Amino acid sequence: MTVSRRHFVSALGLGGAGLLSPPLLGGRGHEARLATWLSSAEGPAGLIRLDSNENPNGPGARAFEAIKAMFGEANRYPDDPERALVAAIAKEHGVAEQNVLLGCGSSEILRMCVEAYVNTAQHLVTAGPTFELPANFAKTMGRAVVTVPVDAKLRLDLGAMGDKAGGAGLVFFCNPNNPTATVHGDAAVREFVARVRRDSPATVILMDEAYHEYVEDPSYRTAIPLALADANVIVSRTFSKVFGMAGLRAGYAIAHKDTVRRLQGWRLGSGISVLALAAATASVGDREHIALEQKRNREAKAFTRAFFEKAGYDAGVSDANFLMVDIKRDMRPVREACRKEGIAVGRPFPPLTTHLRISIGTMEEMQRATEVLRRVLA
Ligand SMILES: Cc1ncc(COP(=O)(O)O)c(C=O)c1O
Numbered sequence: 357m358t359v360s361r362r363h364f365v366s367a368l369g370l371g372g373a374g375l376l377s378p379p380l381l382g383g384r385g386h387e388a389r390l391a392t393w394l395s396s397a398e399g400p401a402g403l404i405r406l407d408s409n410e411n412p413n414g415p416g417a418r419a420f421e422a423i424k425a426m427f428g429e430a431n432r433y434p435d436d437p438e439r440a441l442v443a444a445i446a447k448e449h450g451v452a453e454q455n456v457l458l459g460c461g462s463s464e465i466l467r468m469c470v471e472a473y474v475n476t477a478q479h480l481v482t483a484g485p486t487f488e489l490p491a492n493f494a495k496t497m498g499r500a501v502v503t504v505p506v507d508a509k510l511r512l513d514l515g516a517m518g519d520k521a522g523g524a525g526l527v528f529f530c531n532p533n534n535p536t537a538t539v540h541g542d543a544a545v546r547e548f549v550a551r552v553r554r555d556s557p558a559t560v561i562l563m564d565e566a567y568h569e570y571v572e573d574p575s576y577r578t579a580i581p582l583a584l585a586d587a588n589v590i591v592s593r594t595f596s597k598v599f600g601m602a603g604l605r606a607g608y609a610i611a612h613k614d615t616v617r618r619l620q621g622w623r624l625g626s627g628i629s630v631l632a633l634a635a636a637t638a639s640v641g642d643r644e645h646i647a648l649e650q651k652r653n654r655e656a657k658a659f660t661r662a663f664f665e666k667a668g669y670d671a672g673v674s675d676a677n678f679l680m681v682d683i684k685r686d687m688r689p690v691r692e693a694c695r696k697e698g699i700a701v702g703r704p705f706p707p708l709t710t711h712l713r714i715s716i717g718t719m720e721e722m723q724r725a726t727e728v729l730r731r732v733l734a
Contacts, residue, residue, distance in 0.1 A: 403695075404699050404717060405717070406701050406702075406714050406717050406725055407700040408602070409567075410715065411597060412717040414601075415599060416639055419635035419636075419642075420635075426630050426634035430629075434626050437634055438626075440637045441606070441636050441637045441640075445610075448641050451580070451584060455584060455611060456609075456616065457609040457611060458607075458628060459607040459623070459627070464623070465619075466487075467493050469590060469619070470499075471497070472622050473525040474499045477523075478559075480500070480502070480524065481502050481504065481517055481521050481524045481527040482504070483503065483506055483513070483517065483530065484506065484706075484707065485535055485536070485705040486512070487528075487564060502520045506533070506538075509538070510533075510536035510680060512529065512533055512540065521552045522556045525558075526561075529563050530566075531565060532568075532570070535708075537675060537676040539571055539576050541573065541576055542577035546582065549579075549586070553586070557588075561589050562590050563579040563590065565592065567597055567675065569646055570653055570676045578591065583615075584610070584611075588615075590610075591609060593610070594607040599639050599646075604629070605628060606635070656722045657716045659719060660714065663722075663726040663729070669683055669684070679713070679714050681713075682711050684710055685710055686709055687711060687712045697732070699724070699728045701713065701714045702715065
């Protein structure tokens with residue numbers, strides 16, 4: 357079961373749990389605004405948000421109950437809830453607690469890796485396009501970034517990335533890759549890791565598995581076993597995607613215990629709120645909720661893909677909760693036109709300027725979005 361935003365507001369604000377009284381919400385006016393905002397299926401100003409690869413259905417019921425139960429601890433620093441989440445993640449993956457590193461979203465894990473491993477002598481290797489955060493952090497720090505274009509099938513060019521890895525501090529390997537939605541199978545990942553190990557033993561490989569739960573390609577496996585065996589491989593995961601908690605901010609890494617110990621030094625202490633910790637702890641092993649969200653994504657994605665294919669566009673493969681569609685024209689005016697009609701789609705991802713990244717919303721949202729796209733693309 358997924359908690360609707362309407363349910364959440366009524367339970368919190370109107371006495372379902374009696375936790376948030378009107379004065380706590382800042383008075384009736386504020387509460388009314390909050391209720392109107394949250395009960396809308398579309399977010400503020402009626403916009404359907406298909407631009408950030410979020411889960412439109414939000415967290416599961418267990419997360420909601422855990423947040424309510426934890427609210428009374430909101431005055432405490434999150435030491436015990438952090439320990440509880442580490443234990444739950446370790447149990448879920450069958451690893452030791454020393455193999456788990458928490459982050460304020462997986463973004464914090466990505467930042468920690470850049471800070472720890474990219475320096476004046478050791479560059480970052482990343483793809484173009486891929487999730488930009490590591491490259492942006494490295495550039496902000498004044499570090500060298502080598503960007504390897506994706507191949508003609510929009511897959512990471514692992515051969516070329518391997519060529520550039522010599523002497524690198526960090527390789528960012530996003531699998532599945534955002535924004536191209538492509539994925540590499542276990543054999544290709546192992547071969548890549550072995551090659552980098554051989555050619556550049558000090559280089560660390562960060563495997564970003566933010567979209568892990570959405571993968572359907574049978575050749576794919578998580579790189580967690582590689583990370584446990586090799587101190588230079590790190591896997592990052594997030595609660596922002598299939599778990600529906602992008603606004604709560606919780607993520608983690610699984611790595612060798614020596615690596616976790618080293619990275620701990622770069623953490624923002626107490627960087628995850630007790631509410632996010634409670635929700636994540638309750639959700640990490642919630643198979644039923646994960647299966648429901650996978651099914652919803654599969655169905656709405658199939659509907660959206662069918663629309664594009666019928667209209668004559670290649671929607672590519674997608675092992676994620678978004679599609680990267682070649683619309684055969686500059687995507688920017690199309691994006692603007694969609695926005696004017698209440699549909700937010702992904703930003704431009706140069707050099708793929710004719711590709712539109714569209715996140716998968718609810719079936720109802722995708723029906724509305726495809727109606728708009730039908731007009732805009734006509
Ligand atoms: C590939 C990838 N990694 C990491 C993130 C960061 O997510 P968060 O910080 O919410 O865990 C995103 C967000 O969209 C992403 O697409």
